[in-house]
Amino acid sequence: MVFECLWLVLQNQTPNMADLLEWPKKDNRRMLHVVYRVGDLDRTIKFYTECFGMKLLRHRDIPDEKYANAFLGFGPEESHFVVELTYNYGVTSYDIGDGFGHFAIATQDIYKSIELIRAKGGNITREPGPVQGGTTVIAFVKDPDGYTFGFIQRPTVHDPFCQVMLRVGDLERSTKFYEKALGMKVLRKVDKPESKYTAVMLGYGEEHETTVLELTNNYGVTEYSKGNAYAQIAIGTDDVYKSAEVVSQVIQEVGGKITRQPGPIPGLNTKITSFLDPDGWKTVLVDNVDFLEELK
Secondary structure, X not given: XXXXXXXXXXXXXXXXXXXXHHHHHHOOOEEEEEEEEOOOXXXXXXXXXHHHOOEEEEEEXXXXXXXXXXXXXXXXXXXXXXXXXXXXXXXXXXXOOOOEEEEEEEEOOHHHHHHHHHHOOOEEEEEEEEOOOOOOEEEXXXXXXXXXXXXXXXXXXXXXXXXXXXXXXXXXXXXXXXXXXXXXXXXXXXXXXXXXXXXXXXXXXXXXXXXXXXXXXXXXXXXXXXXXOEEEEEEEEXXXXXHXXXXXXXXXXXXXXXXXXXXXXXXXXXXXXXEEOOOOOEEEEEEXXXXXXXXX
16 A cells, blocks of 8 residues: 555656656747956957947946946847846956856858957957868957957858857766756767867757857866856746756756755846856856846
């Protein structure tokens, strides 16, 4: 009788858990913005608008908490992935670490884009040219704070801000985390023995149509330094509470940590939850309706 009752309990729980883990795949998700810190907000805004062609979308100063934010991108936040720059009063530089890789911008004419950046005094760290062993034309530049931006030439560009690359110590574990906890799909996997790294592209749409997350592992490297410059990625969700439940379950399986339980931000009322992946990279899930209200 005891075993029969236990079996019935498990039978009743299993479908509920299975439904819960299916939620991220059904949820209305989109990568909203990436947050990182800069030493001179006006300088970075000037560089991004003049060299990259971004637009300043909104700006806010919070003297009581001694910081300021600026949101920049290639289109409105309702439809485009943007950067949220944070300036903390009196802090002029940060440690980027070796875990952060780069951001990427897609362009139809990479040579013209790089020449414009050069003319504005930008730091070109790789001249435009095909990737090793391939035909895709890329280039790399560094912004005034030392963040690397890759440029990728594409015949058609939807949202130019097309990629965020982070390094991880266990690619299989990290891929499983972003698939199960965040509902991302593996779009492409690249193994480069000659360069000793493997990369996986994950996202919520086709790679050429949306912003994607690139996770990279260098052969034999299991841990990277994160510094204090890069902060987090924000992703929209229709249900912060349900999404947080999923993340909690996946963390038990592959690792990670909840850093903020789901609920409204004091004074703003936007519902969020935040957590770390198995490597310590932070993600914030933001209520979709609240996010749009915040933009009004």
